[in-house]
Amino acid sequence: MYRQHTFKALSLASVIGAIGLLPGTAAAEVEQYVIDTKGAHAFVQFRIKHLGYSWLYGRFNEFGGAFSYDTEDPSNSTIEVDIQTASLDSNHAERDKHLRGEDFLEVDKYPEASFKSTKVDWADDGTGTVTGDFTLRGVTKPVTIAVEEIGAGPDPWGGYRRGFQGETSFPLKDFGIDYDLGPASTDVEIILSVEGIRQ
């Protein structure tokens, strides 16, 4: 078994190597990253106005994902994130229970939310937009996230990391949530803080 795996890995490596040697192909490196949820260096947060008087923050504690980053052409990058909706945490158990229930996320029926990028537009100043299909409560709609690269480089333990912050907002109604929280609280903002470990 072990040998078979080794062979496969070898042949895969040689194929990738051969592609790299093909004339006309740029030496662009598409790096693969896994979002560091294990070390909790990534956050899926949301905020929504309370009565229009203050911001209420919450987050999803369980999620996972990966992204690719094209160092030559960042617009060629991709990202995918899956969120366990039941892991919602707004620091108040009774409110969380309400938010997990039928009035809001209905997590029994829709245990997962996801985002899958379809298009990345990257500017030279380290910012860009990521457009993708966002699925929440069984509804899939395109959402555009404004992204800023925070930094990238080696970590102290022999790895390499790259991190971004993304922000977007949308009306809750777009995803079938029509509970009346008041006129100032129709839209939710999502703040994604993502650090990936290069594979």
Added chain:
Amino acid sequence: MRITNTRDSYGLLAILLHWLVAAAVVGLFALGLWMVELTYYDTWYRTAPAIHKSVGVLLFGVVVVRLAWRQLGPRPAPLDSHRPFERRAAAVTHALLYALLIAVMLTGYLISTADGRPIDVFGLFQVPAIISGLPNQADIAGKVHLYLAVTLVSIAGLHALAALKHHLLDHDRTLLRMLGRHPAAKIGTDA
């Protein structure tokens, strides 16, 4: 009317406790079903749950007193006219009602204290959270609270139907005893 029970009749305290618990259970059940349907901009959105919790905590104290009183004092024996089946059914029902009462109140407590917040009782005192942070505590306790409450009220309904059956069909003193009527009182006459 005497305060304590005899082997033949319920005393004032037992009767008051019985009807107090009955009224509280029906009231809390209705309030509970109503309050979870309230929306954010309803006036009672915050006050109804606060009242529900406060009354629930006080009811727990009442039930503890009632159970202690039941253990301590003499307990009226079943009427001679009650058949063995009726006596067994009554005993099982009463035990179930007490068990469900306690279980409903404990699960309610677990919802509100799931993240360590205490329960405030009409601003008078607070019941601290003892068990908190269990996985999905508020959600699971909430579901169990509802199911147990529906079961409790259903069995209480059977209990009430049985009392009416004794009163209207059997013409015995089962219900009258819990209304504090004198043993000699006849049905249909005012004491």
